[in-house]
Amino acid sequence: MSVFLPLLESAADSALVDALGRIGPVIVPSLVQVPVSDTCGRYILFDHDSSFDLDKVVDFLDGGAEKVIIPVSWAKEIAGTLPADRILLLLDVANVSAVTDKIREGVSGVLIKTPALDLDLISSVMRFFSDSSVYVLPTTLESPSQSTIRKILGAKAALVLPTSQLTLGASTKDQINVGEAFVSALTSDRRDGLFATVVSSYPQGGKSLGLVYSSVESIKESIVTGKGVYQSRKHGLWRKGETSGATQDVVHIFLDCDSDAIEFSVIQHGSGFCHLNRLSCFDDLYGLSALERTLQSRLSSAPEDSYTKRLFNDQSLLRSKIMEEADELCHAETKEDVAFEAADLLYFAMTRCVAAGVSLADIERSLDKKAKKVTRRPGNAKPQFAPKAAQPTSVYSVAAPAANGKPNGADNDFIRMRTFDLSVISKVERSQLLRRPVLKSDEMISKVKPIVDEVRDRGDTALLEFTAKFDKVNLSSPVLHTPFPDETTQIEENVRQAIDKAYANIRKFHEAQAENSTLKVETMPGVVCSRFARPIARVGLYVPGGTAILPSTALMLGVPAQVAGCQEIVIATPPKSDGSVSAEVMYVAKLVGASTVLKAGGGQAVAAMAYGTQTVPKVDKIFGPGNQWVTAAKMLVQNDTDALVSIDMPAGPSEVLVIADSTSNPDFVAADLLSQAEHGIDSQVVLVAVNLTSSELDAVEKAVDLQAKALSRVDIVRQSVAKSIIVKTSSVEEAVKFSNDYAPEHLILHLKEASQAVSLVQNAGSVFVGPYSPESCGDYASGTNHTLPTNGYARQFSGVNTLSFQKHITSQEVSADGLKVLGPIVATLADCEGLDAHANAVRIRLRQILN
Ligand SMILES: NC(=O)c1ccc[n+]([C@@H]2O[C@H](COP(=O)([O-])OP(=O)(O)OC[C@H]3O[C@@H](n4cnc5c(N)ncnc54)[C@H](O)[C@@H]3O)[C@@H](O)[C@H]2O)c1
Ligand SMILES: N[C@H](CO)Cc1c[nH]c[nH+]1
Incomplete structure (x- = not known):
């Protein structure tokens, strides 16, 4: 959690915004146009009266905003659709009671606007939003001070400070210096009051450069100037590089978990951080960072016979090598081979990047930005790379909404499952298909x-x-x-x-x-x-x-x-x-x-x-x-x-797996899938299609859409079906093998020879055989039990049955003749374990019997 959250106003000057970006995320109102650096975290505030706009929210999140802060009326629409950890709720003191459980579960925290700083109010909001972040924006705070910031931190919340109350200059009655605000949270456990400070390299993925000390004064100066400034224990304030030229640009300053140590993430210039003219006081670079450095030096000056230089000069050779290595990586089988081929591919890919002036930090920034996207593309391969007969969608897009890239919601959306072809996906992708939607x-x-x-x-x-x-x-x-x-x-x-x-x-x-x-x-x-x-x-x-x-x-x-x-x-x-x-x-x-x-x-x-x-x-x-x-x-x-x-067992959301061949009735199949999809948004249904033609599959998909839209629980079904899958297979054996690996709670066999396939079933909670055995019969009245293992636990658990309510007791009765034979065996084993009393309990009886 931040020490405080700055709220950017349109008049904020760029030096102040840059300084704020160094110490944490900033709140940017959605209608305010203030340029914020790429490295600064942004929370987008929708604090205006315009009507709900899901596309806008999604655009900001896809564009890299860490969180959006939305009013209660919007949260009602969004809760459960977008990841909770990306959403904060904007609350006025007056509308706390409008927050339903669904809204509370759909957000990761709250920004509360309050006329006065009332600690009782903060702690009751805190309790209501248990474990969530609470930010407090006082609408009438006159003089921001370190003590106010500390008071709110003491309540485990954080203050929101508009930029008009922040300054890079000295603090006044109306404004607090940014550095002073930041250090409010710091406490030193050292006699000299300094703070241990780890300096790490931003472009080298956080590689440690060295350990120094900071004082309140040095931190304040660093935040304001953006340069590395520390506190030497012998020589006082130490502006890194002032004499050597090895200066630093500060990208981030982080507090550690208990606010008594600091990390400075910097871009180091000149000969490096260490007084021995090396980048780091610790070990040298290794791995990808070392490769990047070597490639950069080859680009500026390489020996004539350097292969890397040849690659820099011959773009078509480089292109061919990247394709060749990518192909080899795809065909590698053992762990060693995969690592070997991946290393080759990374070498050629990095050569391409360095030639284009792209650094590892640029790549990591791009990765981080992609990870923030809430909508995923289907992930299909481009036609020239796609395997012939099929175009499977990505198995990794479990959180992905509907196929059109928008969350399922509008009534005219086609309600569809995602389709995969077992003959073209990799082993890893197959194992992803066996996993259920994430359970935390x-x-x-x-x-x-x-x-x-x-x-x-x-x-x-x-x-x-x-x-x-x-x-x-x-x-x-x-x-x-x-x-x-x-x-x-x-x-x-x-x-x-x-x-x-x-x-x-x-x-x-x-x-x-x-x-x-x-x-x-x-x-x-x-x-x-x-x-x-x-x-x-x-x-x-x-x-x-x-x-x-x-x-x-x-x-x-x-x-x-x-x-x-x-x-x-x-x-x-x-x-x-x-x-x-x-x-x-x-x-x-x-x-x-x-x-x-x-x-x-x-x-x-x-x-x-x-x-x-x-x-x-x-x-x-x-x-x-x-x-x-x-x-x-x-x-x-x-x-x-x-x-x-x-x-009884670890139970989870309901699920069904239907295996269907071309003799199946598409309406029956669709009805069976939907009967479980309607249980809850986390239910998962799977159709394993055995040699179904595209038109047969199409008929099932159309029936799912049509029947789903007529259900009273269509809103639930939209969400569960979006997480569900169709798996294409080419034989009953392959289909049942997939089902055994998935271990469904319910297995329905819509097959020509359904009863024969039962002998192949190894893992399932309960099986429904043939076209006239809908799962609903087992849910209510056929006689079997409907409390069954879910989430793959059918591999080792049985469904609830009469024996679940009984326990077994064993007993033994040994006669004197019996002990004559059994006794010596037991005594020998007890001796072997060194347990004399065990052996004695037998020998004492044997002596009596033999006498
Ligand atoms: N596997 C099976 O045999 C089987 C059979 C029937 C139902 N199900 C599953 O059972 C589940 C039923 O769930 P349900 O919610 O309808 O009923 P439920 O009775 O399981 O849960 C409702 C209770 O959850 C508690 N709760 C709700 N929100 C809470 C919150 N924010 N904090 C603390 N407690 C909270 C409340 O006390 C509420 O009474 C579904 O997932 C369904 O798929 C499974
Ligand atoms: N299908 C559920 C078990 O997953 C049980 C149930 C109860 N009512 C209807 N169905």
Whole structure:
């Protein structure tokens, strides 16, 4: 976070803007035309009344702006479409309450305009935007000072200072010197008050040049003049190069993480930084920087027989070598060969750059600018380089919006998946296709931890507070206990009949899975080993309820718990806005014999079941799908040995993979893909096409677009379909191999010989065989369970089943005759491990038997 953020006004003079660019990003209002150097970070402020303009926002971000600062009305439109870490919210004190959870999650911080500097207000904004950056722009700050800057930093926020309040001259009542403002944050832990300062080379990718010291005075002078100025411990202020000519231009000055050391990123002139006339006091250059230096020196003076000189003089030779080396790199196979060929290519590419006056720093700047783009081009190869029969799009553009390069949004956009041909993509690209849209599990775990901790420590009070905060419901009690009042379970007759039939099918299939008999094996005469199952006593079932009410999930978790014989079943689900629980979920709760219904969702519900509260019973195992808050909380509590709780599996967003050949019905295929795409914006659906012609594929794509636009959840579908893929394959075996590697939650086989293909399946949560087995049947009522492993975990996890609610206990009974044979084996192994007591427990008995 910056010490302060300068807000550029149109009257700002260029020397002041340059100085500000050296010490951090600057805020540039979108309508203000002030030239800012390429190396300076820009935050673009949309602080005017014009109507929402997504293209403008995207243009600024693509153009290299680090962030955009947008009003709440714009954030409503943008949240979830553009990366949150590129967006700050512009807030007036008056409109804090207009910020929804969706907006809060869609931004990385806030710039709050406030008439007065109110620390209480700042800390409540801070809490509301937990973990985000908070910048404060006082609309009536009269005299900016170091103490004001420190006061705001103390609240973990940063002050925004308009350029009219900043000066390169001495501070006055109305203006503060830029250097003085910057050093406000510095604290020295040295007796002499100096700051250790690392000097690094900007053009050489941050190579360390040396270690020096700075004083408040030297830093201030450097910021204002843009020259390297330090503090010699013997000779006072040290203007680098004043006598030797080896001056420095300062590009950036950075504070370290605890503000007691500094880095000066400089362009070093003359003989170098070191007094030994070398660039650096540390080691010499290596790698690409060393190559660049050699090439630059060859360009200015090279021996006659130099090959590099020949390349400089013969552009067509250089061109041919670049093409040759690029081709060799593409064909290299081993790690060593790839490194070898890449080094050759870089040598010729750098020769081309140095000949054109392009430096490594120019290349890095270009890379950094590209990394800031929020729209990606499809990445197709130009026709002369494209493989014959196919034009695959880039696998790396997972975050890419629609094929036209704009975020999906306008109603007339074609809703389409991205297409790849397995026969032309590389191994690396294939492995990219197997990955799901990025899941930030570490980040989510740290966000949910405070919620879990609060519920563990403060029980029901915290639980009710979080329900009020996240679900906007004020409850007097978080639970309903049996017997549930009749009015809470009243449902439509047709729904009741459907639930009853689904219950019967699910129960029938799950009863058949129960292990009721004891497994017995006599491993040696007189040595009988057995294994028997017992129910897990107390189970917690999470039934999602954020965007859709899911009584089907209550069935899928409740039936196996009941069949397994669990003694205490707690069902947790977010309350509706009137504080009640959906009657359908309550009906199922009664049907499966739940003893408690917890009216809470998200991380707080998981924590309540893991630790127990005054009213919520503690459980031994937590089951069920949910959004990222639920999943992160489940992962967190299962790792806490104090909670002593396990979970069913790490679940994630819903997904389906459909394998279709030319006998498939395109409308059925499209409907199956969309049935999972509608779950959430992070759902992913995959179509693996087996020898489909372009017109057959076209028919599926058109059906997806047409059906999607008729769905009530079309806004969700637009986003999930944009992240989804079509993979072209040339045989059923190749298609199933891809599916096994992907390990989908659901696998649907739209194949001529669908049932034969089942034998090839190695990894999948549940399989749907043939044209009349839509995945929806498994979601609701066929009898199989719909709580299944996602995100590739079908490689090692099974879906929820009756055994998930049981644990196994083994036992053994050894007779005296049995011990006569087994005993010596055991005693020998115990001796071998040096565990005398183990051996003794056997020998003491053997002695008695033999006597
Ligand atoms: N794999 C499966 O078997 C399966 C089945 C059904 C649903 N799902 C998945 O379950 C998920 C359901 O998600 P959902 O959101 O609809 O319901 P949910 O019940 O999982 O989550 C809603 C709760 O999340 C919490 N929450 C929301 N925003 C928060 C925030 N900013 N901070 C803290 N807590 C917050 C709230 O407490 C809210 O009650 C979807 O991703 C769906 O794909 C999976
Ligand atoms: N398809 C989901 C599992 O990924 C389960 C579900 C519930 N309701 C409808 N579908």
